Amino acid sequence: MRSLVLVGHGSHLNGDSAGAVYYYAELVRQQGIFAEVIEGYWKEEPSLRQVLKTSASTEVTVIPMFISEGYFTETVIPRELGLGHQGPVPEGGIARVIGGRTVRYTLPYGVHPKMQDVILARAREVLPDLDRPEVGRDTTLVVLGHGTTRNENSNKVIERNAAALRERGIFAEVHALYLDEDPKVGTWPERVGAKNVVIVPFFASEGWHTQETIPAELGLTGTATLFTDTPSGPQTVYYTKPVGTHPMIAEVILQLAAEASQARGGDLDRTHAESWRLLTRLAHGGLRVGEVLISPYSGLLELRHMLDEGRPTTDLLTYVTPEGLRDRVRQDDAGEYRPVRTFRTLPRGWRAVVDEADLRRALHYIYPAVVEETRAYTCHSLRATPWPTTARRQTGIYAKVQKASSAQVEAVAQKVCAACLRTRLWAAEPLGQTFFDGVPGGIPCAEACTYLVAAVRDELSAEKSPEKQ
Ligand code: SF4
Incomplete structure (x- = not known):
């Protein structure tokens, strides 16, 4: 089996920015060539730091969905994926073993002769x-x-x-x-x-x-x-x-992926599979994850906002595909884009009915990478990345966050993270039990997200602006 990851830029402000990657992922998914097609983003979730953990296979091809080579394809994406490579990507791409997975990173689709x-x-x-x-x-x-x-x-x-x-x-x-x-x-x-x-x-x-x-x-x-x-x-x-x-971009993606690897495919990633087996078993008994309630429903599984528990199904909009659910939960009840999926702004008024096979994608669209990271936390294998390490990694317009004092970072985090379900392990906040143990909001945050990094940068810029002097 082989997983394909399409990586886009995404945005903290504009939900439409991810649309092209979703569109091509869906076209490629329909071909049935890959065991799964996953979307990952620089400024959305799953982030580039998380996306490889969400892959079910030990053989992963990553294609940057950019029209040309440049800063993102040569610096940001390889760095955030942990490829240990910076600079121009050779014609045949880069292959690395990361966390037990063979990861093949290709040139962006835009430079392909097709x-x-x-x-x-x-x-x-x-x-x-x-x-x-x-x-x-x-x-x-x-x-x-x-x-x-x-x-x-x-x-x-x-x-x-x-x-x-x-x-x-x-x-x-x-x-x-x-x-x-x-x-x-x-x-x-x-x-x-x-x-x-x-x-x-x-x-x-x-x-x-x-x-x-x-x-x-x-x-x-x-x-x-x-x-x-x-x-x-x-x-x-x-x-x-x-x-x-153009829809033909899907063919370019397939061609790039074929050229990246002639390998027959990898195996099921055992840790990943065990996490989802456990989650699915718990879901059949009724499980709360963040703001979501998962319950058994006529041999299938139903997801809804936990505050909608007990509401007649006729009062709720029903989704039967992960994509329909995805498009709903990207916005809050006021129609505003939700840049961080674990913000406590999950909209109400919907339910999704899915089978076991679709549960992973459905929950992934609500809370990307949350199952994998929380399970890793409970198994003591989730490594927290302290703020100074995250800050040191930043380049380009974000490099200035390296100058932020601990007090400044904490002040911004107090505002931003207060809206989030996750517990900041990276700031040494204690997390006891998780949703796997029956505590719905028990979700770890191993590393400051790009939304917080951007907020720290904005804070530093605002302090320097003439209006504030
Ligand atoms: Fe949530 Fe803060 Fe972690 Fe971002 S850094 S995911 S806002 S807890």
Whole structure:
């Protein structure tokens, strides 16, 4: 068996940020090639520090869901996963044994040569006759990158794809143009003589750039097609959706995973399997985990908010898939995004009915990694990471948290962690019994989460801001 982990950036502020990874995880899951497909994030849960523990297999392939190589794929993700590697990832990826699991870390999906096919697929969407030679001869393709001197790698990917597509001879010309640096996308009329111009944004997702700044540069007003007169005569500009939202990305992911390992697969991770066997057995007798009540229900298992205990099922919205439940519990009762899943803001008014096979994913979506970490705590194998170690690991804009005093960290934690069910082992808070022993809120926190790290950083920044002086 083999587990696949898709790693995205995520966000503490915007719940939609995780959507693309959820979408591709679901597409790949449907293929049934992997024993499981797990999502992990830098700024959501399960965090990169936790995600490997949630894998059921001893053979794990990790794919960074980024459009190009850079700081996250080369520094943050390898560091947080504990790969013991920093810097460019070699073509064949990196393989390490971590906690008894063989972990294979690949290049990001955006640099895979198969992305040429995704670019072509986007072009064919707007110009279905593209493959007829007389149409191709009259068409120029523009592969459009963001362009930033901070990330040369992203420009290299654009140039490489443009060169490869040029060689395929489908288009009259292929140009690599950029939004923020030369050659800029607005210069296309000086460069393109063909009757049709197809502009494909090599971006990971829809956003401000793909929906506003690029159309503004192109002179598109609420339409994806522009008819214009240029020095070369009448031309039609077709502006496509970004490559990163195309369903073919799922094929790129599968290809990357296949290239990462020809191994026949790993074994069941015994510790992981035992944790879930115990949890499932307890659930059949009725179990409270955090704010959730799990009870047996007609041979299945029902999850609901424990404050909804005894409410008629007709009063509650019923979910029968882990995904439906996931989308509900990501928001609180006021519809606000819940950046930390163990915050005491689990919404009410729902129930989920799942079989044993889906219990793990359902509970994982409510409380990611909580079963694995709590079981490890009860077995004395959960290692707490003190704040100074977490702070020392931070880089980039978070490096400044290394300057926070213990009193400052504690003051921020008092505010942030007061809303959380977990007990801070990393700050030497005592934790007695856990939900495995019948204490629902007994959930350990082994290490300060990225939400708290960000809050400490914000506190330091606020202290320095002129308004506060
Ligand atoms: Fe909860 Fe605080 Fe731990 Fe974050 S650091 S998971 S807020 S206890």
